[in-house]
Amino acid sequence: MIRKIIGFHRLVWTIALFLLTGSTIESSSDQKYETIIIGTQEWMAYNLQTTFFRNGEAIPRFTDYESWEDLGNKQIAAYGYNARYDDEISSRNFLYNWYAVNDPRGLCPTGFRVPSYDDFSRLIDHLAAQLQDNDGLTDKSEKDYLDFGLTMPGWCCMQYNDMDIYFDEGNNEAFWINTELSSKEIDSYYLCPESAWILDVGRSVRTDSDGVFFNPESTKKMAFSVRCIKE
Numbered sequence: 391m392i393r394k395i396i397g398f399h400r401l402v403w404t405i406a407l408f409l410l411t412g413s414t415i416e417s418s419s420d421q422k423y424e425t426i427i428i429g430t431q432e433w434m435a436y437n438l439q440t441t442f443f444r445n446g447e448a449i450p451r452f453t454d455y456e457s458w459e460d461l462g463n464k465q466i467a468a469y470g471y472n473a474r475y476d477d478e479i480s481s482r483n484f485l486y487n488w489y490a491v492n493d494p495r496g497l498c499p500t501g502f503r504v505p506s507y508d509d510f511s512r513l514i515d516h517l518a519a520q521l522q523d524n525d526g527l528t529d530k531s532e533k534d535y536l537d538f539g540l541t542m543p544g545w546c547c548m549q550y551n552d553m554d555i556y557f558d559e560g561n562n563e564a565f566w567i568n569t570e571l572s573s574k575e576i577d578s579y580y581l582c583p584e585s586a587w588i589l590d591v592g593r594s595v596r597t598d599s600d601g602v603f604f605n606p607e608s609t610k611k612m613a614f615s616v617r618c619i620k621e
Contacts, residue, residue: 431509431620449486470485488612566586588608
């Protein structure tokens with residue numbers, strides 16, 4: 391039970407949020423990203439979609455369950471996306487494993503980084519709310535200025551060999567947190583050493599929780615979304 395282990399945190403997207411116009415940044419792969427300012431933090435307005443590290447080196451891509459598992463078991467940085475969107479780059483939901491997130495070559499564009507546990511905590515504290523359900527996160531009809539750009543792409547992988555879809559597509563979005571679990575946390579939560587923190591949004595078959603919460607139970611070879619924050 392995630393709620394019993396680490397507590398349950400809900401994002402407040404409805405009170406005391408001042409969303410200011412951000413800027414436009416360009417990555418090493420010539421992609422441009424809009425940014426948004428929430429409180430004192432500047433975030434990319436959309437999830438990362440890069441196939442190169444900051445130094446220009448290519449990131450290996452997994453295209454099926456076997457290649458995903460092989461790269462993860464070898465602790466090699468990797469990314470993937472739904473195969474059905476091969477011809478529609480704007481519709482691809484890129485997912486990365488932990489080894490890409492933590493690679494010293496840099497995953498985010500220059501001046502940005504993968505958020506820490508602290509970064510997401512500050513975001514949650516700033517938004518400071520109680521949300522009755524997850525719909526409020528993406529309800530553009532009433533709160534378009536609050537939209538964090540959630541796409542609910544799902545995640546990869548768990549005993550599945552068809553890369554046309556990910557688990558929990560449409561119901562879940564999970565963001566990597568660039569914070570290692572301490573040995574004390576691993577022992578306290580009875581986790582394997584290859585576990586890492588994520589921010590889980592929505593409903594997932596991985597847990598019995600629904601909402602927005604910190605989750606320490608995912609292994610580093612799993613693939614989730616990445617949202618960069620300004621350094």
